[in-house]
Amino acid sequence: MSTNKLQNIKKTGFKVPKDYFESLEDSILSDLKLKELSPKSGYTTPDNYFNTLEDNIINTINQTKEVKVVKLITWRKAAYATAVAASLILMINVFFNNTKNITIDTIETASIENYIIDEDVEANEFASLFTKEDLQDVQLITDGYNSETLENFVFDNLEIEDIITK
Numbered sequence: 379m380s381t382n383k384l385q386n387i388k389k390t391g392f393k394v395p396k397d398y399f400e401s402l403e404d405s406i407l408s409d410l411k412l413k414e415l416s417p418k419s420g421y422t423t424p425d426n427y428f429n430t431l432e433d434n435i436i437n438t439i440n441q442t443k444e445v446k447v448v449k450l451i452t453w454r455k456a457a458y459a460t461a462v463a464a465s466l467i468l469m470i471n472v473f474f475n476n477t478k479n480i481t482i483d484t485i486e487t488a489s490i491e492n493y494i495i496d497e498d499v500e501a502n503e504f505a506s507l508f509t510k511e512d513l514q515d516v517q518l519i520t521d522g523y524n525s526e527t528l529e530n531f532v533f534d535n536l537e538i539e540d541i542i543t544k
Contacts, residue, residue, distance in 0.1 A: 491538045501529055 478484070494504070 487539055487542055490542055494538055501533075 493499075
């Protein structure tokens with residue numbers, strides 16, 4: 379190669395240490411002598427290591443470790459959440475309660491009829507619903523009718539709607 383071409387080669391930054399090639403043979407021979415002098419590496423395996431290795435691995439796998447359980451929801455947190463929910467429901471019920479007072483006039487006649495039929499209301503229970511003033515307005519015919527005959531006539535011939543309405 380010409381010297382021009384050698385000068386054009388970029389320098390890589392790698393350098394050979396001083397006197398490397400002169401001392402290379404000596405360092406290789408000293409390493410070989412050292413290996414001959416100490417054939418034993420110093421690392422040994424315990425007795426019966428490979429015979430008991432499989433049992434040791436299986437024993438460590440089968441050991442169960444106690445895992446600490448951290449509860450996400452505690453009773454205290456649940457109690458706080460239910461207390462907040464109950465108070466919100468109570469506030470909504472108090473502030474937005476638009477119910478009117480329920481009277482006998484606001485109840486539908488069909489609801490009263492169904493109650494009387496379904497609950498098997500007796501005559502004396504039904505009579506207790508009327509006040510003395512309501513009963514004074516009723517004019518009874520007492521021409522030889524006993525109360526049992528009148529009661530049977532009312533229940534057999536009159537509609538419940540007729541009894542309830544004024």
